[in-house]
Amino acid sequence: MRAQQYKFSQQAVDYYLGESIAQLKQYADPQRSLLLIDENVNRLHGDKLEGWQKVTIPSGEEYKDLKVFQEIVDALIRLEADRKTMLIGIGGGVVTDLTGFVASVYMRGVPFAFVPTTLLAQVDASIGGKNGINYGRYKNMLGIIRQPVFILFDYDLLRTLPEDEWHNGFAEVIKYACIQDASLFDFLEQKRDQALSGDPEILSYLVERSVAIKSGIVQEDEFESGSRRWLNFGHTIGHAVEKLEQIAHGKAVAMGMVAASRLSQRLNGFPEADTVRITRLIESYGLPVKISSNTEAVYNLLRMDKKREKEFIHFILLKQVGEAVTVPIPLEQLKAELESF
Ligand SMILES: NC(=O)c1ccc[n+]([C@@H]2O[C@H](COP(=O)([O-])OP(=O)(O)OC[C@H]3O[C@@H](n4cnc5c(N)ncnc54)[C@H](O)[C@@H]3O)[C@@H](O)[C@H]2O)c1
Numbered sequence: 001m002r003a004q005q006y007k008f009s010q011q012a013v014d015y016y017l018g019e020s021i022a023q024l025k026q027y028a029d030p031q032r033s034l035l036l037i038d039e040n041v042n043r044l045h046g047d048k049l050e051g052w053q054k055v056t057i058p059s060g061e062e063y064k065d066l067k068v069f070q071e072i073v074d075a076l077i078r079l080e081a082d083r084k085t086m087l088i089g090i091g092g093g094v095v096t097d098l099t100g101f102v103a104s105v106y107m108r109g110v111p112f113a114f115v116p117t118t119l120l121a122q123v124d125a126s127i128g129g130k131n132g133i134n135y136g137r138y139k140n141m142l143g144i145i146r147q148p149v150f151i152l153f154d155y156d157l158l159r160t161l162p163e164d165e166w167h168n169g170f171a172e173v174i175k176y177a178c179i180q181d182a183s184l185f186d187f188l189e190q191k192r193d194q195a196l197s198g199d200p201e202i203l204s205y206l207v208e209r210s211v212a213i214k215s216g217i218v219q220e221d222e223f224e225s226g227s228r229r230w231l232n233f234g235h236t237i238g239h240a241v242e243k244l245e246q247i248a249h250g251k252a253v254a255m256g257m258v259a260a261s262r263l264s265q266r267l268n269g270f271p272e273a274d275t276v277r278i279t280r281l282i283e284s285y286g287l288p289v290k291i292s293s294n295t296e297a298v299y300n301l302l303r304m305d306k307k308r309e310k311e312f313i314h315f316i317l318l319k320q321v322g323e324a325v326t327v328p329i330p331l332e333q334l335k336a337e338l339e340s341f
């Protein structure tokens with residue numbers, strides 16, 4: 001196990017990398033904590049969590065909503081959770097986003113921590129303090145930025161992930177390579193087979209490199225007025241497609257990154273050969289690259305992207321593999337570009 005601490009504006013966050021979930025009692029008191037645990041994770045790994053009080057959360061993106069938020073609040077009241085009760089979210093990004101949000105508003109804020117159990121949640125969703133829920137057709141429309149007390153990364157939990165969820169996690173790892181780390185991009189190309197088969201050494205390297213990249217960016221710009229926007233590479237179109245095609249976040253981001261690479265080619269001098277390279281890498285990790293949604297429907301949804309300011313969107317483009325830039329693109333131009341795809 002490797003312990004690390006990252007300092008953010010409101011508090012320091014302890015990361016326990018390569019720690020077993022069975023050791024959770026070393027970091028939180030079962031008498032003063034409540035586990036919010038994904039139903040599948042509870043079925044597969046719940047036996048390692050005896051002696052903890054649990055609230056199970058249904059599995060699926062459709063449950064990251066106001067109704068489940070309300071059900072969790074009802075459970076907290078029923079269990080008489082007070083301001084010192086720590087909420088520990090154990091699951092994928094759906095559970096960590098929900099847990100952080102409930103914990104941030106229940107009684108105006110209680111402490112919270114995460115045990116991310118999907119690759120996507122270990123490399124991305126558990127880090128950086130973006131907590132929130134969807135509202136109708138809009139992704140993460142209600143939310144807050146607030147940091148957990150600690151994050152426990154148990155790599156062994158990933159062994160039970162369905163193959164599809166494994167692929168989804170790689171979408172965000174590829175994102176980090178595209179926006180900040182050309183050598184990670186080479187590594188992902190060269191070590192694809194070992195990465196996809198979950199080779200323990202490669203896996204811990206990929207999680208820890210991703211955690212370091214994301215934490216570094218968030219430390220620099222926690223409240224997203226500058227470089228944190230890069231973490232949204234592939235998400236502007238991706239979030240619209242996720243809702244329209246009802247697909248997993250990782251897959252939607254994969255398609256969004258290909259679209260954003262093509263846009264980078266047209267508007268930012270990004271080499272065509274690199275769009276091809278990104279597309280191939282994404283496909284080679286079992287992810288889709290082709291958007292089938294109607295262009296107008298995509299445009300209508302992305303108008304409400306959180307990076308919009310009046311009539312333009314701060315769009316994330318690439319300059320080269322490993323270097324992102326934010327470019328304000330007028331909505332009308334974006335619409336025309338989407339139509340020409
Ligand atoms: N807050 C952030 O910074 C951030 C970053 C990226 C993504 N997200 C959000 O995260 C969500 C996607 O997260 P996700 O991909 O983890 O999906 P998810 O939480 O829906 O989990 C995917 C599936 O895996 C199952 N599962 C979880 N752990 C398992 C395990 N160890 N073994 C077997 N099955 C397991 C779940 O039951 C679920 O069916 C989206 O809502 C996205 O918007 C948030």
Ligand SMILES: O=C(O)C(=O)C[C@@H](O)[C@H](O)[C@H](O)COP(=O)(O)O
Nearest residue numbers: 124128130139140228231232235306
């Ligand atoms: O942490 C961030 O910042 C990100 O943008 C990470 C994304 O991978 C993640 O999907 C995030 O939830 C998207 O945020 P949003 O502000 O576009 O809803």
Ligand SMILES: [Zn+2]
Nearest residue numbers: 172235249253
């Ligand atoms: Zn994402």
